[in-house]
Amino acid sequence: MEKNNRDYSEKLETKRLILRKYNQDDFEMLYENYVSDEKVPMYCTWKPCKTFEEAYELLNSWYRGYEKHPEKSMWMIVEKSSNKGIGIIRVTNIWSEDNKCEIGYSMGSEWWGKGYMTEAVREVVRYLTEEIGFNIIVADGVSRTNIGSKKVLEKNDFIQSYTNPDGTLCYDYEQSR
Numbered sequence: 179m180e181k182n183n184r185d186y187s188e189k190l191e192t193k194r195l196i197l198r199k200y201n202q203d204d205f206e207m208l209y210e211n212y213v214s215d216e217k218v219p220m221y222c223t224w225k226p227c228k229t230f231e232e233a234y235e236l237l238n239s240w241y242r243g244y245e246k247h248p249e250k251s252m253w254m255i256v257e258k259s260s261n262k263g264i265g266i267i268r269v270t271n272i273w274s275e276d277n278k279c280e281i282g283y284s285m286g287s288e289w290w291g292k293g294y295m296t297e298a299v300r301e302v303v304r305y306l307t308e309e310i311g312f313n314i315i316v317a318d319g320v321s322r323t324n325i326g327s328k329k330v331l332e333k334n335d336f337i338q339s340y341t342n343p344d345g346t347l348c349y350d351y352e353q354s355r
């Protein structure tokens with residue numbers, strides 16, 4: 179299966195969410211609902227954006243990375259009931275030879291605890307395995323104290339597989355398990 183340079187971010191849909199590609203027109207909404215939220219990047223590598231200019235730079239750098247590597251697909255999570263972009267879920271790494279990829283996700287805190295990320299991860303895992311043909315999906319660098327993220331993964335049949343030297347956890351989903 180050829181996995182490089184292919185864009186996987188087809189529009190996906192769940193009961194309450196739409197997962198779709200984002201573009202520059204969505205940056206303002208993502209700034210308001212997501213990257214300016216101080217609670218979100220507690221377990222991520224980026225810092226909350228204080229101004230729209232900072233947000234533009236961050237979102238655009240992700241967007242440019244995705245344009246260079248369209249196989250590292252990126253979906254904006256849209257809440258159907260409000261039509262608001264509330265977060266992002268993406269493919270962060272691909273190991274073609276192992277038929278394996280890694281996902282990452284985060285969302286504005288106003289929408290936490292509603293089961294949304296469990297729903298989004300379920301659909302993305304279904305799509306990546308059933309439609310694209312990956313066999314293993316990984317979520318790495320999960321903090322031990324990130325109960326929400328651990329539960330999202332466990333509810334989607336990921337199993338904790340490895341502890342990194344920094345103490346963070348790696349979870350695996352195996353389709354053939």
Ligand SMILES: CC(C)(COP(=O)(O)OP(=O)(O)OC[C@H]1O[C@@H](n2cnc3c(N)ncnc32)[C@H](O)[C@@H]1OP(=O)(O)O)[C@@H](O)C(=O)NCCC(=O)NCCS
Nearest residue numbers: 218221283284285290291292293294295296325326327329
């Ligand atoms: C982690 C995160 C993605 C969870 O998304 P979410 O949509 O709130 O998760 P869900 O509502 O699907 O919750 C799944 C379960 O976790 C629980 N949960 C969610 N957030 C929690 C929290 N902060 N503390 C304890 N439990 C939590 C929910 O109650 C639910 O449990 P239940 O099924 O037993 O009722 C979201 O909090 C987030 O974006 N956090 C910041 C970024 C981040 O940590 N990304 C992941 C990096 S590895």
